[in-house]
Each structure stands twice: as structure tokens, then as C-alpha cells.
Amino acid sequence: xxxxxxxxxxxxxxxxxxxxxxxxxxxSVGEERITTSRLDEVSSDFCRAIEPQLEGQxxxxxxSFLRSYVAGTLALRSVAxxxxxxxxxxxxxxxxxxSVSDLRKGVEGVPAExxxxxxxxxxxxxxxxxxxxAVGEAVLGGGGDDEEQAAxxxxxxxxxxxxxxxxxxxxLNTEIKDGAFSISDQxxxxxxxxxxxxxxxxxxxAVAARELTNAQRCGR
Numbered sequence: 001x002x003x004x005x006x007x008x009x010x011x012x013x014x015x016x017x018x019x020x021x022x023x024x025x026x027x028s029v030g031e032e033r034i035t036t037s038r039l040d041e042v043s044s045d046f047c048r049a050i051e052p053q054l055e056g057q058x059x060x061x062x063x064s065f066l067r068s069y070v071a072g073t074l075a076l077r078s079v080a081x082x083x084x085x086x087x088x089x090x091x092x093x094x095x096x097x098x099s100v101s102d103l104r105k106g107v108e109g110v111p112a113e114x115x116x117x118x119x120x121x122x123x124x125x126x127x128x129x130x131x132x133x134a135v136g137e138a139v140l141g142g143g144g145d146d147e148e149q150a151a152x153x154x155x156x157x158x159x160x161x162x163x164x165x166x167x168x169x170x171x172l173n174t175e176i177k178d179g180a181f182s183i184s185d186q187x188x189x190x191x192x193x194x195x196x197x198x199x200x201x202x203x204x205x206a207v208a209a210r211e212l213t214n215a216q217r218c219g220r
Contacts, residue, residue, distance in 0.1 A: 021169055027071050029078040030164035034071065043070045045117030047218035049110050054219030061218045068172045073124045075166055080131040083160050087138045091130035099126045132157060 021028050026039040043066050054060055084090060100123050107115050107122075132153030136144070139152045 021167060026169050026172065027075045027078075028165070028167045029075050030082055030160075030166075032078050032082065034074050034078065036169070039067060039071055039074065042074065042117045042120065043067045045114035046070060046121050048114055049107070049118045051219055059219050063216050063218060064173070066218055068168075070121060071168060071172050073121050075168070076128050077120065077124050079157060079161060079166065080128045082164075083135055083157055084131050086160075087135050087156075089131070089134035089138050091127050091134060093130050093133060096126050096130035099123065 022033060024036050025033045026036045027034040043063070047061075047063070047066055050061075080091070100119070103119055103123055104115075107118050110118055129150070133146065133150050134153070135156050136149035136151065136153030139156055140149060144152065
């Protein structure tokens, strides 16, 4: 079974833009780029995976919302990848590995060619959290409890982002406001400040989505 959008929480971070994007770039994350073609591919795959569930519930999601959501998810994964590389750590705690194993079993009914995209999106929150804990453990020299290690990891992520920057293409309508990264045209916020609970605060506007053409929405 594939979860719908609200099931994947985004991590606790503060994202900051940093200048003009290269052509064909959807998101700039430090020195790495998430290309528009990559974003389109993952967004399309994820739509295919959740569409049967959406249609079964007579629901739909705007493609613009879906792309912005996936862009944020891929950006967070990229931050985690780069911070982990700097500290020489991996997201290898037992809880994370078990969650990925469970997810792989849960998507066995999804077409094989799109499973990797689904897993990449759906496992993002757990991956970021596991990476933050691993980084925090390294920062504290193996000391501290789980909460202290996670807090230290989040702080290192914040420092990395402030120094390297994360910038979204304007077409994604994603902005930084009041300590949160939000999809401005959908009035949906993703909490990213240290004091905010990770995850989506609201759901995409299904009523508005049903008024769009099939090419502009995912689901019925």
C-alpha cells in the first residue's frame, strides 16, 4: 500500500535561497542540483503510485502541489546526503532500516519501474531523521541520548543550509516565510523551523483539483 501525501512528514529544517538557478534546475541544494527533468520523473511516478488510492476515494491532487511537495522532499534528501558525506556517517539505525524494509514490502503491488521513486519520496522523512541522529552522534563524539543527538544533528543541518543554501525554482511557488517553507499558491505549509512539528499542516485542495483538466491533476 502506498501512503497519500500527508503520510510523509518533512524534516525539521530552515531552508534558505541563495541566488539565480541554472537553466533546467528545479532546486539548488548547495553544489548539487535537482533537475527539472528529475523532478518531473519522480512526480509522475509518485502520481501513478497514489492515483489508484486517490481515485478509490474520489479524490485528486493538483499536479502543481504534487511537484512542489516532491521538490521539497528531494531537497531534504539532498541536504541529508551532503551532510552525511561531510561527517562520514550513514542512516543505518535499526528503526530506519526496518521502515525501509517495510516500505519495500508495502509497494510490491506498485509497477516495478516506479518503485524506486515511490520509496525515495515515502522514506524521505525517516531518512532525514536517521541522518540527523547519525550526524548528531558524530558531533557529540558518541555521547548524549537519542534526543540530544537528534537535536545536535538538526543544528548541524541548519548550519549547513545557512552556509550552502537551498533554492527552489519560482515556478514551484515555494517560499520561506515565518520559519516555514510553504507552497504559497495552495496555502499549504510545511513546518521547517526548529520549534515546528515536522510535516504537513494542511492537505492539498481537492475541490480545486477536481476543477482542473486530467493533465493538471493526479487522481479523479
